[in-house]
Amino acid sequence: MKSLVVLTGAGMSSESGIKTFRDSGGLWEEYNVEEVATPMAWENNKELVLRFYNERREQLAEAKPNAGHTGLAALEKYFDVQIITQNIDNLHERAGSKKVLHLHGELTKARSTSDPTLIYDIGYRCIKIGDTCIKGSQLRPHIVWFGEAVPMMDDAVRLTENAEIFVIVGSSLNVYPAAGLIRYAPRNASLWLIDPREVNVPDNRNVEIIRKGASEGVANLTEKLLNIYGIKKE
Ligand code: NAD
Numbered sequence: 001m002k003s004l005v006v007l008t009g010a011g012m013s014s015e016s017g018i019k020t021f022r023d024s025g026g027l028w029e030e031y032n033v034e035e036v037a038t039p040m041a042w043e044n045n046k047e048l049v050l051r052f053y054n055e056r057r058e059q060l061a062e063a064k065p066n067a068g069h070t071g072l073a074a075l076e077k078y079f080d081v082q083i084i085t086q087n088i089d090n091l092h093e094r095a096g097s098k099k100v101l102h103l104h105g106e107l108t109k110a111r112s113t114s115d116p117t118l119i120y121d122i123g124y125r126c127i128k129i130g131d132t133c134i135k136g137s138q139l140r141p142h143i144v145w146f147g148e149a150v151p152m153m154d155d156a157v158r159l160t161e162n163a164e165i166f167v168i169v170g171s172s173l174n175v176y177p178a179a180g181l182i183r184y185a186p187r188n189a190s191l192w193l194i195d196p197r198e199v200n201v202p203d204n205r206n207v208e209i210i211r212k213g214a215s216e217g218v219a220n221l222t223e224k225l226l227n228i229y230g231i232k233k234e
Contacts, residue, residue, distance in 0.1 A: 002229065004079035005163035006072055007181055009086045011170020011195060012214050015066040016091055018059065022172045029056070038146050046129060046138070053141040054126040057107050060089050061124040068169065068214030069095035071222060078231050079165070084156045086171060086178050088143055101159065103152050103178050109142035146175075153177050160184040167192040167221065168207075170214050173199050182207075190228075192221060 010020035021028035028037070029052075035041050036052040073096035075081050083092050083100045088107045092100045112118035112133035119142055120133070131139045144150055156178075160166060166185040172195075173179040183203055185191060191207040193199060194217030201207050208224075210217045226233055 001078070001080040002164045003082070003162055004075060004165040004167065004225075005082045005084060005159055005185075006167045006169060007084045007086070007160075007171060007178070008072075008092070008169045009171025009173075009175075009178075011172075012068055012085070013063070013066070013087055013089055013091055014170065015068060015213060015215055016063045016089075018063055018089060018091075020170070020172075022174060029059075033146065037143070039148060042140065042145070049141070050127050050129065053107065053143065056088070057124050057126070060091075060107055063089065063091065065091040065095035066215050068218045069097070071215070071218035072169075073097045075218075075222060075225075077234050078226065078229075082159050082163075084159060084178075084181070086175065101152055101156060103144070103150055103156055105141070105143035107141070107143070110139040111142045113137045113140050150177055156181055157184050161186065163189050165190045165192070165225065167194065168199075169194045169217065171195070171199070172197075173201065194218065194221060 014020055019029050021033060031052050036049050042049050069091050083097050085092055085100060085102055086104050088105050090108055108123055110120050110122045110127050112135060114135055114137035118133045127139050133139060160181050161184050163185050166189050180202055182205055191205055193207045194210045194212060196211060196213050210220050212220060
């Protein structure tokens, strides 16, 4: 099976009712990202940061994977699919994708503020001031905030270096280092980008553009890939 690596961004979940933030002028679900998704925000106002992520978690409990998510999961019948997502939701997993790497963390996990190795599954429950790890330190969302290091980046680079097909879905390619991943795709890899808007691709790599939303775009990609590789649809 050919190895297919898919980098997904906020646009992937837009048809599931979860808003992107570039589309609304730097706001993320009506919040200014600087005030809720940075280490400074956490220093200044923990209540506000926790409320923002608690609301996102509540919203996620109600959201459902869209046809784009299920379409990528279905590609596992024909390709060795690895998802690398910038999204903090769990919609890829719920759609059935087996290999999902979360570059920017996961909403359904909390971690200790004193020991980053202490990570807890919290499902859709809230994190409150006073909720602590076993060492007694406050819990924070298990999220990579703007300005923080991206610990999963090395794994993402290694996976991208081995891609035979590399696809980007619903990312403005504005948030680094994730946006630079495409640079690591081998020269002979087949590159695709699905997004309803124009996106600037780093390094002017030769990318096949599908200018559609995630659901329609993934269906279109599937047809094209099966055709190119002469695979019969199951
Ligand atoms: P972004 O908001 O910067 O860009 C979103 C992209 O999606 C745009 O290019 C837009 O044209 C495209 N888009 C809009 N509707 C679409 C659709 N129906 N189908 C396909 N594409 C569509 O997103 P980003 O590049 O992922 O960067 C945002 C950061 O914010 C990420 O780091 C992510 O962690 C975080 N974020 C996550 C979520 C989530 O988890 N669902 C939601 C918002 C933001």
